[in-house]
Amino acid sequence: MTHSAIDPAREGRFILLLGALVAFGPLAIDLYLPALPAIASGLAASAEAVQLSITVFLAGFSLGMLFYGPLSDRYGRRTVMLSGIALFAAASLACMLATAVEQLIVARFVQALGGGAASVLARAVVRDVYTPTEAIRKLSLMAMVTAIAPLLAPLLGSLLLVQFGWRGTFAAVVLWGVLSLLVVWFQLPETLPAGQRGQLPLSRAFAIYGSLLVDPVALGLMLAGGMSFAAMFAYITASPFYFIELHGFSPFAYGLLFASNAVGIFAANYVNSRLVKAQGPAVMAGFGSGLGFLGALLLWVAAGVNDALPAVIVGLFMVVSMTGLLGANCVGLLMARYPQNAGAAAALFGASQFGLGMLASAAVSYTHDGSGRPMAWVILVTAAASLAGYLLFRRAAR
Known part of the structure; x- marks a missing residue:
């Protein structure tokens, strides 16, 4: 299946479907955030134990991605994706039926292992079908679809919580998994023909990760994209306490603020999809890492000066908006550099995003001191590392 095989009428649906598949991770996290206190009381567990279900989800998601990339380069995208989504749906059902917090934590880990398939392989499918620059345009359009998940998920999650209790939020995720399975089964053909698959034994296919990790161009790209994503996870972890408890925002007002940042991701990707052909992806990534760092600097200064809220909000908006871009x-750029191992490249990139996100989330929790300063510090460090990664990429690429 090549670009020419998709007529324009179907192309919109194709990108919409792939964007929805990339949203598996954000949806499975953000939908149940409003239900965390209810889950803690429902399962007679501590808040820390329930929060652990977010950490193990991120760990499982990263690990799952690393498996699916090389497997799909070897056996094709479709079968591997369907297997992962089926595992996600079954584990979501186990989350819904959990009667103890330990069961929930194990089920969340398995759910994440399955969910990684859809997220990473949707990106690899785009690389199979389009030329490198066209693929980046499509990835930006997909990121716009994906940005809708954190926009709507917490609001939908709180509605489901009120109507059906915390198990209702997991019931919605089960439904999402089953629907995705059916849509992929009937609508997504195989995009990596047998003749184009890697013929290496699986052990060698996994060894490609080693070559990626010692390639300074690849390392720079993973740092630039992964550390920007980590900054967003620091914000996701710290912002409920910062805005609701420290500054007295209502949960609804916090939901609106959360949504406005998702609109920023949406807008940045729209601009990228329009400009990337003329400017090139390397220049656009430079804008992203530079603006993200400026936003983090503004946030750090504002959090240090008596929590100047308007400046904090603007700084956060700049940092978060740049993540999708x-x-x-x-x-x-990474998949274009490794066209024969696009699945593995997308997998390592995705795993580094979620892995670094997990570390940033843990750093914010560990340094929590009742103020906004730990959030500002962690975001400043991650944004600086993202900019450093971009500079490493540019230098190595020359």
Whole structure:
């Protein structure tokens, strides 16, 4: 299946479907955030134990991605994706039926292992079908679809919580998994023909990760995109306490603020999809890492000066908006560099995003001191590392 095989009428549906598949991770996290206190009381567990279900989800998601990339380069995208989505749906059902917090934590880990398939392989499918620059445009359009998940998920999650209790939020995720399975089964053909698959034994296919990790161009791209994503996870972890408890925002007002940042991701990707052909992905990624760092600097100054809220909000908006733009350009450039191992390249990129996100989330929790300063510090460090990664990429690429 090549670009020419998709007529324009079907192309919109194709990108919509792939964007929805990339949203598996954000949806499975953001949908149940409003239900965390209810889950803690429902399962007679501590808040820390329930929060652990977010950490193990990120770990499982990263690990799953690393498996699916080389497997799909070897056996094709479709079968591997269907297997992962089926595992996600079954584990979501186990989450819904959990009667103890330990069961929930194990089920969340398995759910994440399955969910990684859809997220990473949707990106690899784009690389199979389009030329490198066209692929980055499509990845930006997909990121716009994906940005809708954190926009709507917490609001939908709180509605489901009120109507059906915390198990209702997991019931919605089960439904999402089953629907995705059916849509992929009937609508997504195989995009990597047998003749184009890697013929290496699996052990060698996994060894490609070693070559990626010692390639300074690849390392720079993973740092630029991954550290920007980590900054967003620091914000996701710290912001409920910062805005609701420290500054007295209502949960609804916090939901609106959360949504406005998702609109920023949406807008940045729209601009990227329009400009990337003329400017090139490397230049657009430079804008992203530079603006993200400026936003982090503003946030750090504002949090240190008596929590100047308007400046904090503007700084966060700049940092979060750039994550999607950096993600689309960096993963697109990485897959273009490794066309024979696009699945593995997309997998390592995705795993580095979620792995670094997990570390940033843990750093914010560990340094929590009742103020906004730990959030500002962690975001400043990650944004600086993202900019350093971009500079490493540019230098190595020359």
